[in-house]
Amino acid sequence: MSYIAKLYFFSYVTNAIIEFLKEEGSGSSDSAAELGLDNVGGVFVVLALGCFFGFIMAVLEFLWNIRKIAVEEHVSHPLLFIKLSIHSLILFLLLFL
DSSP: OOHHHHHHHHHHHHHHHHHHHHHHHHSOTTGGGGOOHHHHHHHHHHHHHHHHHHHHHHHHHHHHHHHHHHHHHTOOHHHHHHHHHHHHHHHHHHHHO
16 A cells, blocks of 8 residues: 555545544534532542552562572572562551651
Protein backbone atom coordinates (compact mmCIF):
# COMPACT_ATOMS: atom_id res chain seq x y z
CA MET A 1 0.00 0.00 0.00
CA SER A 2 1.45 3.34 -0.98
CA TYR A 3 2.01 6.21 1.39
CA ILE A 4 -0.72 8.32 -0.25
CA ALA A 5 -3.27 5.52 0.11
CA LYS A 6 -2.38 5.10 3.77
CA LEU A 7 -2.66 8.85 4.34
CA TYR A 8 -6.04 8.94 2.57
CA PHE A 9 -7.32 6.00 4.64
CA PHE A 10 -6.09 7.59 7.88
CA SER A 11 -7.79 10.87 6.95
CA TYR A 12 -11.04 9.03 6.16
CA VAL A 13 -11.01 7.17 9.46
CA THR A 14 -10.16 10.31 11.41
CA ASN A 15 -13.01 12.23 9.82
CA ALA A 16 -15.43 9.40 10.53
CA ILE A 17 -14.40 9.34 14.18
CA ILE A 18 -14.77 13.11 14.50
CA GLU A 19 -18.25 13.05 12.97
CA PHE A 20 -19.28 10.17 15.24
CA LEU A 21 -18.10 12.03 18.32
CA LYS A 22 -19.93 15.18 17.23
CA GLU A 23 -23.17 13.23 16.81
CA GLU A 24 -22.80 11.46 20.16
CA GLY A 25 -21.76 14.62 22.02
CA SER A 26 -24.55 16.86 20.71
CA GLY A 27 -27.36 15.42 22.83
CA SER A 28 -25.48 14.52 26.01
CA SER A 29 -24.11 17.83 27.26
CA ASP A 30 -25.95 17.53 30.62
CA SER A 31 -24.75 13.99 31.34
CA ALA A 32 -21.65 15.25 33.18
CA ALA A 33 -23.85 17.12 35.65
CA GLU A 34 -25.66 13.88 36.52
CA LEU A 35 -22.58 12.16 37.90
CA GLY A 36 -23.05 11.35 41.55
CA LEU A 37 -21.46 9.00 44.04
CA ASP A 38 -23.51 6.10 42.68
CA ASN A 39 -22.20 6.70 39.15
CA VAL A 40 -18.53 7.08 40.07
CA GLY A 41 -18.42 4.30 42.67
CA GLY A 42 -16.80 2.00 40.13
CA VAL A 43 -13.76 4.28 40.05
CA PHE A 44 -13.14 3.61 43.72
CA VAL A 45 -13.58 -0.13 43.21
CA VAL A 46 -11.00 -0.08 40.41
CA LEU A 47 -8.67 2.02 42.57
CA ALA A 48 -8.97 -0.39 45.51
CA LEU A 49 -8.43 -3.44 43.30
CA GLY A 50 -5.42 -1.80 41.67
CA CYS A 51 -3.88 -1.07 45.08
CA PHE A 52 -4.58 -4.62 46.23
CA PHE A 53 -3.02 -6.23 43.15
CA GLY A 54 -0.08 -3.82 43.34
CA PHE A 55 0.53 -4.88 46.95
CA ILE A 56 0.32 -8.56 46.00
CA MET A 57 2.81 -8.03 43.17
CA ALA A 58 5.19 -6.19 45.52
CA VAL A 59 5.07 -9.09 47.99
CA LEU A 60 5.66 -11.62 45.22
CA GLU A 61 8.58 -9.60 43.88
CA PHE A 62 10.03 -9.38 47.40
CA LEU A 63 9.78 -13.15 47.81
CA TRP A 64 11.28 -13.72 44.35
CA ASN A 65 14.20 -11.45 45.24
CA ILE A 66 14.73 -13.36 48.50
CA ARG A 67 14.86 -16.64 46.62
CA LYS A 68 17.31 -15.24 44.06
CA ILE A 69 19.64 -13.85 46.73
CA ALA A 70 19.43 -17.05 48.79
CA VAL A 71 20.46 -19.17 45.80
CA GLU A 72 23.33 -16.83 44.86
CA GLU A 73 24.74 -16.56 48.39
CA HIS A 74 23.95 -20.13 49.52
CA VAL A 75 21.87 -18.96 52.50
CA SER A 76 18.69 -20.57 53.79
CA HIS A 77 15.45 -18.97 52.64
CA PRO A 78 13.88 -18.44 56.10
CA LEU A 79 17.00 -16.79 57.52
CA LEU A 80 17.27 -14.41 54.59
CA PHE A 81 13.53 -13.70 54.70
CA ILE A 82 13.76 -12.67 58.36
CA LYS A 83 16.85 -10.55 57.74
CA LEU A 84 15.40 -8.70 54.73
CA SER A 85 12.00 -8.29 56.40
CA ILE A 86 13.62 -6.60 59.40
CA HIS A 87 15.67 -4.35 57.11
CA SER A 88 12.56 -3.45 55.09
CA LEU A 89 10.59 -2.71 58.25
CA ILE A 90 13.34 -0.45 59.60
CA LEU A 91 13.55 1.37 56.27
CA PHE A 92 9.78 1.83 56.22
CA LEU A 93 9.77 3.20 59.75
CA LEU A 94 12.61 5.60 58.98
CA LEU A 95 10.96 6.89 55.83
CA PHE A 96 7.36 7.22 56.96
CA LEU A 97 7.52 7.96 60.70
